[in-house]
Amino acid sequence: MEKNMGLTDRIIRITVAIFILGLYFMEVINGTLALILGAFAVIMLATSCISFCPLYLPFGINTCKKEVK
Numbered sequence: 001m002e003k004n005m006g007l008t009d010r011i012i013r014i015t016v017a018i019f020i021l022g023l024y025f026m027e028v029i030n031g032t033l034a035l036i037l038g039a040f041a042v043i044m045l046a047t048s049c050i051s052f053c054p055l056y057l058p059f060g061i062n063t064c065k066k067e068v069k
Contacts (some may be wrong), residue, residue, distance in 0.1 A: 006063035008057040010048045016050070017041040 005013075020041040023029045029037060047053045056062065 001050070001052045003064050004062045005047065005051045006058045006065055007021055009053075009063040010051060013044040013048045045063040 018041075020029075020037045022036060024034050051064070053061075
């Protein structure tokens, strides 16, 4: 797996995931919505940790800066 997520993309995903988890723990969201958004938050955190988003592949998206050699 080649990295396809840049730092800004990772920071945005982590921020959104933390926001969703915060809403859950403050009991603003619950039930089915909480489960769906919770799964979404976990996926966003996981893809941020590995710097790879499988959904970017079919669209040819790469937010990772090119390394200068």
